[in-house]
C-alpha cells in the first residue's frame with residue numbers, strides 16, 4: 043500500500059508519515075493511556091491490600107489483649123457488657139446456622155431449576171425464566187430482610203411452629219436461601235449446558251429416559267460445577283448482612299434451634315459499626331477480629347469453589 | 360398401498376434374490392411377520408426435514424437382518440439423518456420432522472404405542488466421535504443394563520460385552536479407571552461394548568472409525584465383521600474401502616442441487632462396487648465427485 047493509492051497516513055515502508063515528531067507524540071499518548079489503565083488496576087489491588095493490612099493489624103492489636111484460645115473456644119460472646127466474654131463461637135454458630143438453612147433451601151431448589159432449564163425447558167421458556175432469576179438476584183438484600191420479618195415469620199413459620207421468636211434464624215436462612223438461589227441455579231445450569239451433547243445422545247441411545255439422562259449423566263458430569271455453585275452460595279450466605287441483621291435478630295447465643303433469635307458475624311459487625319462504641323477501644327477492635335474470621339472463612343470457600351470450577355473446565359476442554 | 364418397490368433403482372433391475380422381499384406391507388403378512396422377515400428395518404417413503412430444510416426425500420429401502428449394511432455418500436447427503444431415524448435419535452432435535460414409515464421387525468417405530476426409549480433399548484448406537492461417559496470403564500459398560508433394570512450378574516455381563524468388543528484383555532485390570540483415560544480406539548471399542556451390554560439386536564454405527572488411526576480402524580472393522588453373525592449392523596462410512604471391506608450390502612445416497620438426500624442405489628456390496636447400476640454410483644466410487 044502506498045501513499046499515492048489513497049492512504050495518506052502511511053508511506054510505502056509502512057511507517058507513519060507524520061515524521062518523528064508525530065511518532066513521538068503518539069508514543070507519549072500510548073504511554074499515558076497505559077499508565078492510566080495501570081493506575082485504575084492499581085486502585086483495586088491497593089484497596090484489597092489496604093483492607094487486608096488494616097484487618098491484619100487491628101486483629102493483631104485485638105489479640106494482644108484477648109487470647110486466641112479464649113476467642114476461638116469461648117462459648118459466650120459479650121464484649122460490650124461486663125463481665126466481658128470474647129468467645130466468637132456463638133457468632134460463628136449463628137452464621138453457620140443461617141448459611142446451612144439457606145443452603146438447604148437453595149440447593150435442591152436451585153438444582154431442580156437448573157435441571158429443568160438445561161434439560162427440559164425449550165428455548166422460549168428458558169428466555170422467560172432467566173430474567174426472573176436475574177431480577178431475584180437484583181432485589182436489595184434489605185428488602186429480603188423485611189420480607190422475612192414481616193411475611194415469612196408471621197405468615198409461614200409462626201403458624202407452623204408456635205413459639206417462634208419474632209427474630210429467628212429460620213426466616214433469615216430461608217430468605218438468604220432465596221437470595222442465593224439464582225446463583226446456584228445459573229452456575230449449575232451453565233455447568234450442565236457445558237456437558238457435551240454427545241454424552242446425552244450416548245445415554246439416550248442406550249435406552250435411558252430423559253430423567254435418567256439428566257440425573258445419571260448430566261448431573262454427574264457437571265458435578266464439580268454444581269458443587270462450586272453450592273460453595274459460592276454458602277460463601278455468599280456467610281457474608282450476607284442486611285437480611286440476617288433484620289430477620290435473625292441480635293442475640294449471640296450458641297444454638298442449633300432455628301426458631302431462636304441469633305446473631306451472625308456480619309450482624310455483629312454492622313451493629314457495632316453503627317453504634318456508639320468508641321473507636322480504638324477493645325470493644326471496637328472486636329469487629330476486626332470477627333471480620334478477619336469471616337474473611338478467612340469466605341476466602342477458603344471461594345478458593346475451594348474455584349478449584350472445583352477449574353476441574354470441570356478441564357474435563358471438556 | 361398395494362405394492363412397494365422394495366429397492367429403488369432407477370435402472371429398474373431385479374434385485375438379487377437374497378434381498379428380494381415380499382412386496383406387500385408387513386401387516387398384510389401376519390404369518391410371516393416373525394418367521395420369514397429377513398429385514399431388520401424397512402423404510403417406506405421416508406422424507407425428513409430440519410425446520411423448513413428438507414434433508415431426505417422419499418427413501419424406500421430395506422436393511423437385511425444379521426448382515427452389515429453400509430450407507431455411503433458425500434458429506435451432507437443425509438447419511439446421519441437416515442441412520443438416526445432408525446432409533447428415533449432425531450426426536451431429540453426440536454426442529455426435526457419426518458414423513459413416511461420405518462418398520463423395525465415389522466413394527467412402525469413411530470406408530471401409536473411405540474416408545475422411543477423402549478426402541479433404543481433394542482438398537483445400539485455408536486457415534487462418530489468416541490463418547491464414553493466420564494465414569495469408570497465398568498460403569499460405562501454397566502450404564503445401559505442399569506437403566507434397563509438388569510438384575511442378573513452385572514460383572515459377567517460387563518465382561519461379556521467387553522470381550523465381544525475385543526477390549527477385555529486391555530482393560531481387565533483397570534475396570535475402575537475412567538473411560539476417558541483410554542486411547543481413542545479403545546474408547547470407541549468401549550462405546551461398542553457399552554452398546555452391546557444392553558443386548559441389542561441391531562447396531563447403528565455412524566462413521567465409527569473416522570476419528571481413529573488405521574490400526575484402530577482395522578481392529579474395529581474386524582470387530583464389525585465378527586459381530587455381524589449375531590447382530591444386524593448399519594454403518595455409515597465416508598470410506599469406500601471400508602464399506603467394501605466390512606459390509607454385505609451398500610446403500611448409496613446422494614443429494615443433488617437442492618441439497619436433499621435421495622437414494623441412488625442399494626445392492627450387495629460386491630455388485631455395487633464392481634457393476635454399479637447407476638452412473639452416479641459409478642462416478643462416486645471411482646472418485647469423480649463427492
Ligand SMILES: Nc1ncnc2c1ncn2[C@@H]1O[C@H](COP(=O)(O)OP(=O)(O)OP(=O)(O)O)[C@@H](O)[C@H]1O
Pocket residue numbers: 409414432433434435436437438439440441452597618
Ligand atoms: N441438527 C440439525 N439441524 C439442522 N440441519 C441439520 C442438522 N443435522 C443435519 N442437518 C442438515 O441435514 C443435511 C444432512 O445432514 P447429515 O448430517 O445427515 O449428513 P451426512 O451425510 O451425515 O454428512 P457427513 O458425511 O458430513 O456426516 C445437511 O444439509 C445438514 O446441514
Ligand SMILES: [Mg+2]
Pocket residue numbers: 438439440565
Ligand atoms: Mg454424518
